[in-house]
Amino acid sequence: MSELSSVPVNINYVEFDEALCNGCVLCMKVCPTKAIRVKDGKAHLQGVCIDCAECLRVCPRGAIKAITHEDFNLEDTRNYVVSASTVIYSQFGENVLPNDILLGLKRMGFRYVHDQSYTSEMFSFALKVHIKQTRKIADSPFPLISPVCPVVVRLIAYRFPSLLKHVLPLTTPREIVAREAKKRLSAKYGAQAEQIKVLHITPCPSKMISIKEPVNQTHSYLDTTIGINKIYEVLNKNIQEIDEDLVLHHSSGAGLAWGMSGGEIAGSEVNGLAISGLRETILYLEKIEMGLLQDIDYLELRTCPEGCLGGPFTVADKYLAKHHLQKFIQIFGDKTRVKYGYIIKLYKEGWFDADWGPAPSVTRPSHRAINERIERINRVDKILRTLPRRECGICGSPDCRTFAEDVVDGNAPIENCFLMRDNLGK
């Protein structure tokens, strides 16, 4: 499948610590692109990684680390505008309100602190407007798919390129925040604004990758990211020492809910489904590829369980975090605070439009290549029929089918299968 798409894969997202890896098969088994193999008792990458972080989550020995490519220094806050994922509001318990967190960030010395939850509310409303407009156009692809999770977009580009046209053509809230911040900065500081960068505080490593190698955008307005877990301690300290009284938080519960699965569609009142977790995400992409679910407007897909609250860089337990958000929704209400007329005006002006680059091109295999692939599948099936189908992974490939493919492709000898070896010996 990898040959079909031309998604950039120039940088590594994960690294394996050989000293800690004991060669168990857990990461290899969980990888959705079957990109991990265990060779000589150590896991390594052999294929395309989409940065989903499932392997980090599952490794019992902490032998896998995300390569984040982050270059932000905590001493350097004055040169940064900060916008945090709405997930951050769920991380400090129910007694620390969103405004406290924004004041804490301000106290850390950032040039400007932006509340992303309000932009998220605006996005949810624009989504509703967009779907209403698009439903009027015959043969529009439905359901549309949320562009928010970079892993989902990467997964689509890599494994489901025919579904790229389903990705909602609006700019994500985090990018809108960065774009608008840069506009304001250049109005205020002119050429000097170049030196001020936009930092995104993120619950997952994939946001940094979407800055470095955006799949469906010409470029990212964000400059760098830092994990919530890395900023947590110092932010917490600053929250305890808040000494001013300003209102920086403007959203209702509709914007605050964004971090959890279902939060994006809850505020938009669209006919949508919220799906979280990698396995389910892939299953639903397969269903859309079959042409099912066309009467559904929108799929909010998140590869982390429970949505972004389940991101690998979060600090609070995802269910506790969800509980905190639900408390906030009670406090702030779930009715959106954005002004409808204003959003419709912005939508018509193209304020929300995604600036997509050229779509990744897909090379169709030639007649001969197709015949070769059929031949390969036949050879794989033939080997597969002789395998014990215990799906143990001891051979170093994630499952029996992939092992058969590795054998056919010359990447593994058939003797790597322990159970086969016993059979052959008898």
Added chain:
Amino acid sequence: MPARDNPQLSKRFKIEPRDFLRAGEVSLQVQRTLKNIGFEEELVRRAAICAYEAEMNVVLHGGDGILTLTVHSEEIVLDVTDDGPGIEDIDLALKEGYSTATPEQREMGFGAGMGLPNIKENADSFEVKSGKGSGTHLMIGLKARKNGGELNV
């Protein structure tokens, strides 16, 4: 049906009647196999829809069913047989909106009477052989264009 050459690839899948938990699994396998071969997305989608509707027919009405996917030099063929109750009036069954699904099945979202018409719409050739009490045999053909080239999605 036009004469076909020997299949380059042949896969058989068992369909269990009334197994709603695994319903759709066989058509997913068909979809994955054809996609893996590298056929054009639209062709894969049409084949998957045909497989899905045929599979759901067996799950809803049929006895034990077998779906056989064969790939020929210029055609993809789905051959679906079951030993269920059969179709009394095939012309009627091919009409949109005609359904013999039970109220319970309709509550589950099935039985809109679009199954066979949907296959007819998506297939390039479609033949039904059935009679009361003698099972059902669907023969679905899709022309497989294997011409290569660049495609923008």
